Amino acid sequence: MNTAEAKERAGPRTFSPQDDMPEEYRKAATRMIQFHANSEIMGAYLEKPFIRQAPSLDRKLAFSAKVQDEIGHGQLLYRAAESLGIKTREQMLDELAAGEGKFLNCFHYPMTKWWETPMIAFFVDGAAMRRQATIKRTSWEPYAHAMDKICFEEGFHIKHGEDILRELATGTRREQELVQEAFDEWWPRILQFFGPTNDQSTHHDFAASVGLKTMSNDELRQAFLNAYLPKAEKYGLSIPDEPRIRYEDGRYEVVEDDLDWDEFWQVAKNEYDGSKEQIGSRADAQSAVEWARASLESHDSTQTPQAAD
Numbered sequence: 001m002n003t004a005e006a007k008e009r010a011g012p013r014t015f016s017p018q019d020d021m022p023e024e025y026r027k028a029a030t031r032m033i034q035f036h037a038n039s040e041i042m043g044a045y046l047e048k049p050f051i052r053q054a055p056s057l058d059r060k061l062a063f064s065a066k067v068q069d070e071i072g073h074g075q076l077l078y079r080a081a082e083s084l085g086i087k088t089r090e091q092m093l094d095e096l097a098a099g100e101g102k103f104l105n106c107f108h109y110p111m112t113k114w115w116e117t118p119m120i121a122f123f124v125d126g127a128a129m130r131r132q133a134t135i136k137r138t139s140w141e142p143y144a145h146a147m148d149k150i151c152f153e154e155g156f157h158i159k160h161g162e163d164i165l166r167e168l169a170t171g172t173r174r175e176q177e178l179v180q181e182a183f184d185e186w187w188p189r190i191l192q193f194f195g196p197t198n199d200q201s202t203h204h205d206f207a208a209s210v211g212l213k214t215m216s217n218d219e220l221r222q223a224f225l226n227a228y229l230p231k232a233e234k235y236g237l238s239i240p241d242e243p244r245i246r247y248e249d250g251r252y253e254v255v256e257d258d259l260d261w262d263e264f265w266q267v268a269k270n271e272y273d274g275s276k277e278q279i280g281s282r283a284d285a286q287s288a289v290e291w292a293r294a295s296l297e298s299h300d301s302t303q304t305p306q307a308a309d
Helices: 003-009 023-047 057-082 089-097 114-135 141-169 173-192 204-209 217-234 261-268 273-288 290-302
Strands: 245-248 251-254
Touching: 023 057, 023 089, 023 114, 023 204, 023 273, 057 089, 057 141, 089 273, 114 141, 114 173, 114 217, 141 173, 173 217, 217 251
Parallel strands: none
Antiparallel strands: 245 251
């Protein structure tokens, strides 16, 4: 490892761009932040159609603001990753469009119905906040600084998602049935949001040892269950029979063997059918505005500095 054993097994905000650090640290931090940035972008693409499809002007405005926030989060994170000196922002965006960039499992699945929206805007964003709040103490300082802004805005996103869930849960019987159906379908995916169990995770040990991560996947999943199962029940949602949830000693615990980890790993490798569709949409969007980027770059190259007064 070295660089003084990665600054004595780094604490919060230990490393800055001007510091010396092991190459292994640079690569691990780049991989982790690039994954996070990709996920912000792909989550925004999943929710973008609801700017038009939302049932009221207020909901359309809220989704428009949310999508803009998520794209902005992605840009902040690409810059935080870029500051490690391994990859440029453009390289990371090109990898995402080419199907080489990885992103969170929940954003590989299509979301087409209004009553599905709180599954992302409340439950997935709630899970994200559990993880992101811990990253404010990460050892890579630019990442932690980005999380200060991101967590502030994500708090509003969760309130937005909860408001939609409340509206559906107190609506007609048919609306209640539809949101329950969406919950049944999305619940296993939400539980897998935190990634594989500790014994299956490839990168956890090193990331934890140098302070990039401060909680394990299992610990985060546990904290999410304890906080969000009571909220689901508050809104009248029945917890699906599978995966089984145990309640012992005042806390909830998922039976991990009930989760489809084969599908999870297929998703993680961008080999799921939904993965190809979502990545294809991102590639099409990037291609559609290529002319704009080329035009801006051409314009910049033809500008000459103004003469000093």
